[in-house]
Amino acid sequence: MTDPLEPRLAPSGPERALDRALDALARLVTLVSGCCLVLLIAIFGWLVFGRYVLNETPTWAEQLGLLLIVVITFLSAAVGVHEQRHLSVDFLRDALPRGARRTLMVVGDLVMAGFGLLMALHAWHLVVFKWSSSIPLLDLPEGLRSLPLTVCGLLLVLFAGSRALRRALGRYPWQDDHLLESLGAAPPEGAPLAPPTFEAPRAERRR
Template identity: 25%
Template sequence: MSEKLLGDDGEFHVTDEAVDLSGTTVEAWAALGIFWALGLTVLYQFVTRYVLNDSAAWTEEIARYLLIGVVFIGASIGVAKNNHIQVDFFYRHMPTRMGKALGIAVDVLRTLFFVAAVVMTVQMMIKIGNNAAMTIVDLPMNIVYGVCLLGFVAMLARSLQVSWVHWQRGYCVLERPESTIQDR
């Protein structure tokens, strides 16, 4: 590292790099917004419980549902970056054609899984209807399931996008773990 941290005056001098948020996906912004709502809800719960000694009962339930939203919406970020769990070891030691076939199979199975998740979530929402309500807050549970559905739809769309990138460039990240989905 050639950059000098301490100046001649003995003070610490560092300049930050420019922040580039242009690559941030829509899902990431949505997950961040839900996360902030979760943080504010938990802060409100803390203040009402420990400062005002009069706990707001709804905060625990809403915080739980907001956490579910962060997970389901945020999971599509992992799909978009193709960061799902994988075992690179086997791909390094298997024949190239076998690795390519297995990579295609993984893309197809991942996409089919998300199709099934979307279909089953819609079926569950139709079956439940607006009859089931949240425990404390008088809102339908389908709001929570709708957020899960939105997350699954985003994961499906990102899975299709990742599969298309793999198809276009002729290999997947499983075959070449040193590459990323941004490499084109």
């Protein structure tokens, strides 16, 4: 393994193709989640209008809304992992020596990929088990509730697994730019921290 602070190598053709493919997949998933969100808002708007204006509540709206919430939540979570916008605690990683930081990032990616694989497998069992039953008021297979979990798990395996492989080989994806910059800007190990400096306002400096 090479040092994570070494100069970034120019991405090869397959790496650029992989980045474009993963980014396109993430944009597609984001588009699907956005469409589901717009549909969800329209459904609940119709629910309120039917209940308080028409005095006829559309009973199917709540069940369909719950199904859309599951789709939006899990698909958006997978995109968040791809773009590394998910909630994370990085103080431990930043406190480690430089050589151990990349190892910790690779381990984190592998754990995320393993979690996604387990989620996909167990969720698929739920899909198969519940497919014969129907969602109340919708007449749709109950297994559709668990299908977004399966898709999210597969996306986690793809996103986190490919990133772990590239990090292990010293080939960093574009999402690591901010991580590498923070590592490169860190002071040498054992160096004392410089006290913060404050610039006086212009009015005070004139005095």
